[in-house]
Amino acid sequence: MSEYSVESMSAAIETAKEAAMSAIKNTADLSSLRALSAELNKKDSPLNSFKSEMGNLSSVDDKRAVGQLLNAATSEIAVALEDRSIEFADSEIAARIERESLDLTELLVSRRRGHSHIVTQATQRLEDVFIGLGFQIAEGPEVETDFYNFEALNMPKSHPARSEFDTMFLEYGETNSILLRTHTSPVQIRVMKSWKPPIYAIMPGRVFRRDTPDATHMPVFHQIEGLVIDRGITFAHLAGTIESFTKAFFGSEFTSRLRPSFFPFTEPSAEFDIRRADGEWIELGGCGMVHPNVLTSGGIDPEEFSGFAFGFGIDRMAKERHKVEDIREMYTNDLRFLRQF
Numbered sequence: 001m002s003e004y005s006v007e008s009m010s011a012a013i014e015t016a017k018e019a020a021m022s023a024i025k026n027t028a029d030l031s032s033l034r035a036l037s038a039e040l041n042k043k044d045s046p047l048n049s050f051k052s053e054m055g056n057l058s059s060v061d062d063k064r065a066v067g068q069l070l071n072a073a074t075s076e077i078a079v080a081l082e083d084r085s086i087e088f089a090d091s092e093i094a095a096r097i098e099r100e101s102l103d104l105t106e107l108l109v110s111r112r113r114g115h116s117h118i119v120t121q122a123t124q125r126l127e128d129v130f131i132g133l134g135f136q137i138a139e140g141p142e143v144e145t146d147f148y149n150f151e152a153l154n155m156p157k158s159h160p161a162r163s164e165f166d167t168m169f170l171e172y173g174e175t176n177s178i179l180l181r182t183h184t185s186p187v188q189i190r191v192m193k194s195w196k197p198p199i200y201a202i203m204p205g206r207v208f209r210r211d212t213p214d215a216t217h218m219p220v221f222h223q224i225e226g227l228v229i230d231r232g233i234t235f236a237h238l239a240g241t242i243e244s245f246t247k248a249f250f251g252s253e254f255t256s257r258l259r260p261s262f263f264p265f266t267e268p269s270a271e272f273d274i275r276r277a278d279g280e281w282i283e284l285g286g287c288g289m290v291h292p293n294v295l296t297s298g299g300i301d302p303e304e305f306s307g308f309a310f311g312f313g314i315d316r317m318a319k320e321r322h323k324v325e326d327i328r329e330m331y332t333n334d335l336r337f338l339r340q341f
């Protein structure tokens with residue numbers, strides 16, 4: 001058999017075709033398929049080189065037979081290249097859909113944002129209202145000395161009013177000299193000692209008493225103290241300030257009244273009540289004209305200056321504003337309760 005017989009060329013064409021077909025099958029991606037396609041279509045590729053070798057066959061019939069075989073192999077390879085390229089395009093589209101798909105039913109767990117407790121909210125609102133009326137904010141320590149909590153507020157050791165403020169003493173220094181403050185009034189003295197009149201101050205903070213918890217009492221609660229010291233301050237200024245505050249904080253349907261009362265550190269003294277839209281009166285705090293002895297304790301000359309002071313229970317204000325039945329509910333840390341506000 002000569003080198004260029006129909007049989008030998010057919011076998012070689014078949015081998016070259018099989019090699020091309022398996023190379024096409026093994027391509028990993030579109031770019032390697034493109035490179036392989038360029039390789040197979042090169043002039044000197046194994047299959048293409050058979051075209052020139054065909055000329056060496058002796059008979060026309062042999063040339064025709066090998067030519068048909070070559071055309072069939074070439075078109076089979078072209079079809080395989082096309083099919084493989086469609087396969088790559090399809091899987092590329094599928095991967096892209098997978099990559100870019102948006103699941104609109106997916107629930108993202110977002111972090112829940114907390115908010116301030118209603119007593120903090122009330123304190124901040126009170127501060128805003130009083131700042132609007134021209135007051136400045138001051139603060140004092142929760143652990144106080146007997147001097148600031150009682151003595152300087154015209155309550156000497158034997159004063160019966162001290163029993164109303166029975167509190168927790170700390171085992172520190174002289175016996176019964178350091179205590180958890182029973183009201184925010186000691187901050188009045190601290191402000192008088194460090195500021196110069198005219199003084200328009202509010203002093204919010206936490207206070208402590210040996211009170212048994214009930215619907216309107218807590219052993220730890222919050223007050224906001226007010227202090228005004230200036231020349232020519234009268235009880236009318238006190239009443240006017242309290243009425244403007246009531247309307248600004250609770251709304252225009254609320255009104256206030258002052259009832260005669262007694263505090264050792266104010267003279268005259270009054271209780272401050274507000275009237276709700278349903279006609280009920282609620283006690284919110286005490287107030288009065290600053291006692292001359294208190295002005296003196298604070299280093300202010302009572303002959304030159306006069307002033308008024310007030311102290312409100314913030315917890316009770318928050319309770320009223322949000323119509324909470326029982327003050328204890330605000331401190332049980334029940335999220336179902338707290339999330340309402």
Ligand code: FA5
Nearest residue numbers: 183185211217218221284285286287309310311313316
């Ligand atoms: C005082 O504490 C005075 N320092 C107020 C004052 C300041 C008078 C300046 C004059 C001049 P009283 O003990 O009444 O006063 O308390 C004031 C307010 O705190 C009460 O009206 C009430 O709203 C609130 N309060 C008192 N005890 C409790 C308690 N256990 N729980 C919640 N709120 C309370």
